[in-house]
Amino acid sequence: MMFRILIVTILFSTISIIGQNLDKPNILFIMSDDHTSTAIGAYGGRLASLNPTPTIDQIAKEGMLLENTFCNNAICSPSRATILTGQYSIVNGVTSLGGKVPKEQQYLAIEMKKAGYETAVIGKWHLGILPLAFDYYKVLHSQGAYFNPIFTEKGMLVKDFKAGKKTEKGTIQMEGHSSDCIGDSGLNWLKERKSNQPFFLKLHFKAPHGPQDYAPRYENYLADVDIPEPENLRDRKNNGSIATRGYKDELTKYIGSSVSNRNVLRNNISILRGTNISKEEATTSQIYQRFLKKYLRCVKGVDDNIARVIDYLKETGAYDNTIIIYTADQGYYLGEHDFMDKRWAYEEGMRMPFIIRYPKTIKKGSRSKAIVENVDFAPTLLDFAGVATPSQMQGKSFRPILESGETPNDWKTSAYYHYYLHLAHHHNPAHIGIRTDDYKLLLFYGAPEKEGKMPHTPAAWELYDLKKDPTEDNNVYNNPKYKKVVMKLKSELKQLRANYKDNNDALYYNKIIEEYWDYSPEDYQKAIAISAKAVTSLPKALDKKSKKKK
Numbered sequence: 001m002m003f004r005i006l007i008v009t010i011l012f013s014t015i016s017i018i019g020q021n022l023d024k025p026n027i028l029f030i031m032s033d034d035h036t037s038t039a040i041g042a043y044g045g046r047l048a049s050l051n052p053t054p055t056i057d058q059i060a061k062e063g064m065l066l067e068n069t070f071c072n073n074a075i076c077s078p079s080r081a082t083i084l085t086g087q088y089s090i091v092n093g094v095t096s097l098g099g100k101v102p103k104e105q106q107y108l109a110i111e112m113k114k115a116g117y118e119t120a121v122i123g124k125w126h127l128g129i130l131p132l133a134f135d136y137y138k139v140l141h142s143q144g145a146y147f148n149p150i151f152t153e154k155g156m157l158v159k160d161f162k163a164g165k166k167t168e169k170g171t172i173q174m175e176g177h178s179s180d181c182i183g184d185s186g187l188n189w190l191k192e193r194k195s196n197q198p199f200f201l202k203l204h205f206k207a208p209h210g211p212q213d214y215a216p217r218y219e220n221y222l223a224d225v226d227i228p229e230p231e232n233l234r235d236r237k238n239n240g241s242i243a244t245r246g247y248k249d250e251l252t253k254y255i256g257s258s259v260s261n262r263n264v265l266r267n268n269i270s271i272l273r274g275t276n277i278s279k280e281e282a283t284t285s286q287i288y289q290r291f292l293k294k295y296l297r298c299v300k301g302v303d304d305n306i307a308r309v310i311d312y313l314k315e316t317g318a319y320d321n322t323i324i325i326y327t328a329d330q331g332y333y334l335g336e337h338d339f340m341d342k343r344w345a346y347e348e349g350m351r352m353p354f355i356i357r358y359p360k361t362i363k364k365g366s367r368s369k370a371i372v373e374n375v376d377f378a379p380t381l382l383d384f385a386g387v388a389t390p391s392q393m394q395g396k397s398f399r400p401i402l403e404s405g406e407t408p409n410d411w412k413t414s415a416y417y418h419y420y421l422h423l424a425h426h427h428n429p430a431h432i433g434i435r436t437d438d439y440k441l442l443l444f445y446g447a448p449e450k451e452g453k454m455p456h457t458p459a460a461w462e463l464y465d466l467k468k469d470p471t472e473d474n475n476v477y478n479n480p481k482y483k484k485v486v487m488k489l490k491s492e493l494k495q496l497r498a499n500y501k502d503n504n505d506a507l508y509y510n511k512i513i514e515e516y517w518d519y520s521p522e523d524y525q526k527a528i529a530i531s532a533k534a535v536t537s538l539p540k541a542l543d544k545k546s547k548k549k550k
């Protein structure tokens with residue numbers, strides 16, 4: 001009898017609470033908000049020498065780094081909805097902020113649960129309906145605060161979600177910096193869970209999203225370092241078009257929020273608040289240095305918190321049986337083309353970091369150049385969980401790429417892009433595009449989702465020859481040498497729009513896209529006229545918007 005009890009005890013103690021002895025691997029999906037690959041050491045960009053992310057770099061060293069992962073709509077809620085549903089924005093309905101994914105459409109969580117996983121999401125959620133399909137959730141209200149953030153936890157009153165007030169029922173306020181609170185909450189959930197099932201934990205940091213308020217302990221981090229500037233911060237060169245700059249650059253002061261004081265309505269001068277530099281005297285260099293230091297201090301806070309979670313997995317023996325993924329909901333501009341924020345389909349915004357570690361099947365220190373989209377994440381995670389891609393998902397599993405390092409012959413050769421939220425918040429015109437290994441073709445159609453919601457901006461196409469011009473400093477759309485390339489890419493783009501159901505010709509903006517598809521000389525004349533009108537209509541419309549937002 002004693003012997004049997006002993007055996008049972010041994011059995012139970014080896015079936016760890018974090019499930020490392022079960023057949024299926026745990027999945028830890030870590031996603032931060034607006035963390036561009038430029039600010040991850042392993043991506044080797046201009047900030048790599050500052051060693052901004054030692055923990056994330058170590059995951060890359062022990063696993064695989066994807067160089068060409070892209071989002072289809074570089075803004076928080078749409079990217080999150082795409083990851084959750086495996087569907088493009090137009091199909092899951094979250095084309096802009098404020099979109100909702102009902103419980104029955106939270107497919108990734110539903111399928112993981114069916115596959116025998118205990119599911120949880122902790123941190124930033126930013127979708128209008130709570131993550132009700134998860135076994136556990138503890139999520140920030142909307143954007144969430146950097147200090148003493150308020151969460152809604154599973155079991156609390158759902159109706160108070162989004163209330164965001166300390167006094168509301170159904171919320172819990174934690175003390176400290178958001179990244180530490182989210183790290184603590186993730187660790188607590190892992191430590192306290194009772195299930196023998198493998199876990200699927202989505203751990204979502206709010207940082208380094210604006211306004212990049214870092215934990216006080218990082219005040220001196222990089223304080224004496226001169227952060228390298230991108231080469232195209234002070235000179236936008238031939239990036240852009242009449243659509244993004246206006247006729248003869250007449251709209252540069254209104255379109256695209258800037259690091260410098262270029263955009264008179266939305267620039268980053270306010271980042272100097274609290275320093276001894278006045279707005280009037282601020283130089284681009286002072287704004288840039290302050291901006292980057294705040295951003296990198298937030299990044300460091302995320303990296304340090306990931307280290308804590310990894311240490312715990314190591315301590316409990318679950319490290320090697322846990323698929324660890326690091327990504328962000330999209331990229332971010334750290335002064336490239338004098339932009340801040342995301343939204344644009346240029347490389348720094350459209351590219352997502354994607355690093356994965358799972359030593360059982362993924363070779364350490366490997367890299368892939370395969371084009372992968374965020375719509376492919378859910379099918380891939382489900383594939384690792386032993387689940388075939390559900391028919392309603394539009395993405396495809398890239399598990400074979402991760403495990404073989406090879407890109408299958410029938411794998412996609414392009415990424416699709418559509419930013420719908422015309423002119424909101426950071427004053428970016430709506431656009432669509434296609435990104436292949438060699439080129440990026442964009443159409444800025446410059447129209448709102450619904451007629452009359454916002455003024456039009458001039459329409460134009462842009463083409464970048466990425467092999468020759470990886471920083472997209474030279475729009476070659478009008479160069480006759482690229483005529484054939486343009487024709488081929490336009491036909492591919494049209495095909496993608498049909499394949500992904502983003503071409504409903506009853507929709508207002510799709511009519512505008514159609515109108516400018518061939519872009520005749522008359523269309524250019526129309527763009528000049530719209531540009532002239534926008535010089536007066538934009539400041540009125542945008543200033544009203546930014547006032548309302550505050």
Ligand code: CA
Nearest residue numbers: 033034076329
């Ligand atoms: Ca984001």
